[in-house]
Amino acid sequence: MTHSLNEIDALAKRAARGAGLSWGMAEEAGRAVRWLAAHDLDGITALADVLQTNDGRPTADTAPIVTTGAWTSQSGQMCPLAAGAAMADLADAFPPERGYDLAGVQHPILIVPFAAMVARHRQHAIKVAYDTVRLVTDGVGLAIMDENGRRDVYEGHVKITFTDTPHSYDPPRQRGRVAADGWARLNTFAQRTYAPATEESRRLGAGAGLADND
Numbered sequence: 001m002t003h004s005l006n007e008i009d010a011l012a013k014r015a016a017r018g019a020g021l022s023w024g025m026a027e028e029a030g031r032a033v034r035w036l037a038a039h040d041l042d043g044i045t046a047l048a049d050v051l052q053t054n055d056g057r058p059t060a061d062t063a064p065i066v067t068t069g070a071w072t073s074q075s076g077q078m079c080p081l082a083a084g085a086a087m088a089d090l091a092d093a094f095p096p097e098r099g100y101d102l103a104g105v106q107h108p109i110l111i112v113p114f115a116a117m118v119a120r121h122r123q124h125a126i127k128v129a130y131d132t133v134r135l136v137t138d139g140v141g142l143a144i145m146d147e148n149g150r151r152d153v154y155e156g157h158v159k160i161t162f163t164d165t166p167h168s169y170d171p172p173r174q175r176g177r178v179a180a181d182g183w184a185r186l187n188t189f190a191q192r193t194y195a196p197a198t199e200e201s202r203r204l205g206a207g208a209g210l211a212d213n214d
Contacts (some may be wrong), residue, residue, distance in 0.1 A: 001180065002175045002176060003176060005174065008176050009031065010030065012032075012033035016029035016047070016051065017190075022111045023039065027080055028085050035116060036109065039173070040173065043109065046080075047107075047182070050081070057163040061077075062074075062077055062082065065081045073103075077106055083105060084114025087100060087115070095140040100158075100159075101157070104156075105130070107138045107155075108130040111128060112131035116140070120140070122162075125138045125163050126144075126160060127160070130156040130158045133146065134149065136167050140171070141169055141171050143168060
């Protein structure tokens with residue numbers, strides 16, 4: 001099934017809030033999943049997995065420890081949203097020669113939209129590599145460098161670097177394909193944000209109740 005990018009963004013953001021992420025991080029999650037959907041990449045399933053894996057864990061367990069060497073995390077599993085947001089915040093300081101190494105990133109495909117933010121800010125194409133996947137973005141379009149380019153892994157070591165090699169980029173789409181299972185799991189998280197019904201809200205929602213408005 002397909003959904004508009006606005007629908008995808010909204011559900012991802014609400015699901016992230018339902019999972020306990022801050023409003024700012026939830027907005028980052030929405031934008032990231034939207035960007036991936038626009039490039040026919042399954043950010044929905046990746047986000048659902050990350051939210052389920054980290055549900056109830058302290059943020060500090062999966063936050064990146066930012067150093068001049070490889071980034072790590074306290075637990076050995078790094079949240080891609082936290083890592084991506086940190087990388088975007090440090091866009092002006094992106095090291096042009098060595099880039100970044102990120103260890104133990106959960107569902108590294110979720111890092112790609114943040115690399116795109118850096119690429120747009122620095123006006124320089126960026127390559128994201130993990131497992132056998134090689135992706136390049138100029139900030140707007142996406143170039144898939146290998147036959148496995150649309151796959152994701154549960155956890156991986158990610159290398160993010162500038163690239164000067166010319167590429168042909170696929171432009172973003174207006175709608176995104178959605179995996180039904182991932183969509184349903186995000187809806188489960190999103191439902192946590194809904195206020196529980198009270199007797200009065202149920203009565204008002206049902207209509208006039210006992211009041212006669214004639």
